[in-house]
Amino acid sequence: MPEMHAVVDVSNVCWAGDIEPWSKAPRLDRLRRLTEAWRGLYGARTRLECVVDRALRYELPAGERRAFDRMCRSGELVAVPYADPVLLTRAKEDGLRVISRDKFVDMRRRHPWIEGAAERFHAWRREGAGLGFGPSGIVPVAGQVVSRAEEDKELVRDGLKDRKAVLGFAWKCVSRCALAQLWPDRILLWPAVDRATGTPVCPDPNCRRPLVQVGARRASRQIVVARQDDGSEILRFPLEAGDCVEVGRGALAHGINLDGLDRRHRSAVAAVSRHHLLLELDDGLTLSARDIGSTHGTEVRRWGGRALGEPRRLPPGDTARLNAPDQLILAGAVSIRMSGRRYSPEAGHPDYGGAGGATTAFEEPPRQKVTRDDEG
Template sequence: MRTHPRLTSDASLADFVVDVANVVRERTLGGDRGADLGRFLALLDGLVAFTGDATTQVYAVCDRSLLSDGRLTREERQTLAEWHRAGLLSVWDVADHRIIEAAEATRAQVVTYDGFVDFHRRHPWLYGNRDRFVEPYPGPGGAVSVRRRIMPEPDDWQMSRKEEESALLAAGMYDRRDGTGPRTALLLRRWRCPEPDCAAFGPAARGALPRRQGRTGRVVCPEHLRELTDLGPRPRQMQLKVRVDGTVRHRFLLTEGQDLVVGRHPRAEPGERLAPWLPERSPSLEWISRDHVLLRISGGNLLVSDVSSNGTWLRLPDGQTHRVPPGAFRSVGRRHVVLLHDTVQLEVSGKSFLYEERAEGEPPPRPRPETEGESQQPTMLAPSGPRPAGSRGKRPGRGGRRRR
């Protein structure tokens, strides 16, 4: 049985938690192969040099896929398997959860190149962290050295995109190894489960994320594990977020081929009603029109048209703000912000493939006096994001113009 004096099975005794697959697959650390266990072994020596302590202990964590990675030699795969059986290598389907969990529980430093952007909402201490993470880099003579790193400070849309990538990866719908990314050919199809009462893929379902089985490539229902029937192309959708006073209060879907009116209480159908998400006695209730903007997807792009009484503005990534001409369509990018009022804005989510999901424990919107029509329940809800930075240029006011 192969062991290693610097590996420990007890995370509480470790000085470092190491993302093993992340290191083994990093080509800049030397070697010609896409995966090389020698990089990890060299890292163990590098950590001793970094700490100046020959008794440095490492808690090693890896994705299960590393154990069968064909780019490793047979002997390297055997070594990993023996470490796993001895409890010296913690193996998970996806290692990220365990790495963060161990770091939080032990205060050990983490060795990785990963920014864990999809974990920032659940673990706010990751955002811009400067003292808990280190990264390897090539040293002299084939050695591996270690240096401190600053964790990223991602925007809200970047966190959404990474969260989506993790969900797709867990469902077998993201090809990370070959670098092709999302399995678009499968994600842009409609699927039906043979179980008639299936909540995810039954006749009345709005659509959930299917699962692709790795060995067979079959697309199955994640609940019943039965093969799904392909019903044809799925129209493109975009998710938009309603941010009120800096907090994301609501999310809704826009489908290609179906224009959508958004406003305080839209007359048209389909319409997205904002009144339940606005604070009581807020000036935004007076400023935002019943029909405020018309949204459309065309050629994969989001378009917005102003149909309001008081105007709509578009804030660009550089902070400049421009009024949307009434009746004309303007393209909205992923980092653009549509300003309906000084305190209310629409943003495009970072997610590209949208499926029905609902946040647990989310309270329903408060009722409003206007009850001329029933509003649709929100299709997607999510935790709040950070308040965006201020912008330059003319902004819609907080005033109390007569609403229409």
């Protein structure tokens, strides 16, 4: 028998309504039943690492919180702000099995090994009076599905309660902050969200004042900007149908300053020109890009169905039309892509309906490196 040491997605198990005790609320008792069933099948000495979202403690019935604390102290439970990245990293490093019904779609980009290791992902099922185990059903998913799953988690984590009320409108800041001076009529970035109230506030970290609504947002696509060196995200912003924005470095009156909000990315974006690229979204929500004479150039990587193709130079002045998984690379240092999301005012915001029952405001997960080629 192969080694059956495993890492257990404790929150997922504790919420499982088909493990006793029968109740809708999460129960720590379910973890005990599951680990007993696993060890019953694979041996009492089978190692099980139990990783849990710290927030679960507050969702357990009061009577189980003490047990939760005790198990944390004894090391039976490892409680972290955000369990998924931790348990996947443990599984990857030690070749452990994963017991969860979660398909980890939002983690596929950071953990590309998942799709090649489907046999290591196990879900429980009821068998007679007890529990059995079978494959959890990991199958490859398209890059767009991954990016949407990531965005869902991110919006939930950022504390956005009423997505439509925030994302369906354009906003301006009426303070004297840097963004208000740059964009007096309409802020080109997504608003930030106040965690306590769920209301939109200025995305300038030095401002964070409440924003003023300036009308409904037109049909939009979301643009995602990331670093090439470690894959970490620099920013994302909405682009409305009919909009044309400049992307570059420094204050741009109708543009996106990659060097603006987060100093951590300063060296990564240093090679991007001040006036680098024009992005335009037409009424059919097709994105086009034009290099406007940048010093270090722009390249296009086309999505080939399974992976992104080789970078091809985009000559200055030429226009490239881009589909959602295609990627632009600025100065070899920064990638730009359209996310799978679209916003349509007529249809309301179907993509933003319901957060899959996840109502926990997650803390920021640890930043993890991704390889360049698992993008998309």
